[in-house]
Amino acid sequence: MSSKQVGVIGAIHLDRIAHADRPFKPDTSTPGKIMSRAGGVGANIARAMARLGMQPTMHGCLGDDADGAFLAKSLSECGINTSSIKTVADGRTGSYLALHNPDGTLFSAISDSEITSRVSFSEANPIPQALLNCDIWLCETNLEEETLLTLANSKGDRLLAADTVSIAKAPKLRPLLSQIDILFTNTDEATALLDCEPGELSAEELAQQLAAKGIPTVLVSNANKPLALHCAGSTSSHTPFSVVPVDVTGAGDAFIAGFLYASCLNEDPYSAVKSGLASASITVEATGAAPETLSPQSLKARLLEHA
Numbered sequence: 001m002s003s004k005q006v007g008v009i010g011a012i013h014l015d016r017i018a019h020a021d022r023p024f025k026p027d028t029s030t031p032g033k034i035m036s037r038a039g040g041v042g043a044n045i046a047r048a049m050a051r052l053g054m055q056p057t058m059h060g061c062l063g064d065d066a067d068g069a070f071l072a073k074s075l076s077e078c079g080i081n082t083s084s085i086k087t088v089a090d091g092r093t094g095s096y097l098a099l100h101n102p103d104g105t106l107f108s109a110i111s112d113s114e115i116t117s118r119v120s121f122s123e124a125n126p127i128p129q130a131l132l133n134c135d136i137w138l139c140e141t142n143l144e145e146e147t148l149l150t151l152a153n154s155k156g157d158r159l160l161a162a163d164t165v166s167i168a169k170a171p172k173l174r175p176l177l178s179q180i181d182i183l184f185t186n187t188d189e190a191t192a193l194l195d196c197e198p199g200e201l202s203a204e205e206l207a208q209q210l211a212a213k214g215i216p217t218v219l220v221s222n223a224n225k226p227l228a229l230h231c232a233g234s235t236s237s238h239t240p241f242s243v244v245p246v247d248v249t250g251a252g253d254a255f256i257a258g259f260l261y262a263s264c265l266n267e268d269p270y271s272a273v274k275s276g277l278a279s280a281s282i283t284v285e286a287t288g289a290a291p292e293t294l295s296p297q298s299l300k301a302r303l304l305e306h307a
Helices: 041-051 066-077 114-118 145-154 170-179 187-194 203-211 251-264 269-284 296-305
Strands: 006-009 013-020 032-039 057-059 061-063 086-088 094-100 106-112 136-140 159-163 182-186 217-222 225-231 234-238
Touching (some): 032 041, 032 066, 041 057, 136 145, 145 170, 159 251, 170 182, 182 251, 203 225, 234 269, 251 269, 269 296
Parallel strands (some): 006 057, 006 136, 013 094, 061 086, 159 182
């Protein structure tokens, strides 16, 4: 296992996932199952890393409430370093509510992540030592733009990876694009980040345009269509592994975890993409982000299946 340490800075939520037994209809309730588990983009990535045997450091904010206590305990039990997570006395722990169709696809979702805006650094509130000890920082756009800039300006010799998260939040990365070393995005979010017309550019073209902003490694996913990787001056396409999805929650987060897992083992970006796609495929076959089925052994087996 690599000795490289990864610090994840971002959202920590309680996910409430509802799976419908039949198609949704307006103005009425729908039979199904509701489950609660740890979530949030940053926390999902950190949990997936922990499933893969890494020991990431998580930094974010929790409320001083029952949900916050549950999440702090859950993340720590996963093998995540939670020493720098901040508890906000007057804050409400973040929450994500997702409604899934019977086939596992997302019908609708609401994210209550106001508390993540409380993640900030200053002279009076410096970057925690646990993060400073890391070789790679992964940030995501649930953070405020000022916090993202502070991380970019403080990265030193570390690699800075970033996840665009959503169409609405992706533009927060514009001021620091040239300081990002690895960018994870999808076609819709990349389009918003570049401020171009939807459908105007392919995944490959989006990756090339973002690389032109000074980002050494750009990954642009496109649902179940080929993912575009641009690095070392060239662009390549990579087809996701074919699986029957049960729950798409956390697929992108698992991809990031798998990619960084392989990168920490000094694998090249092309091999790292395969590890990311394998991690994502294992995740969508189970319920919830970072399922117990994700492990170094299952990842290796999935890669051998698609060798």
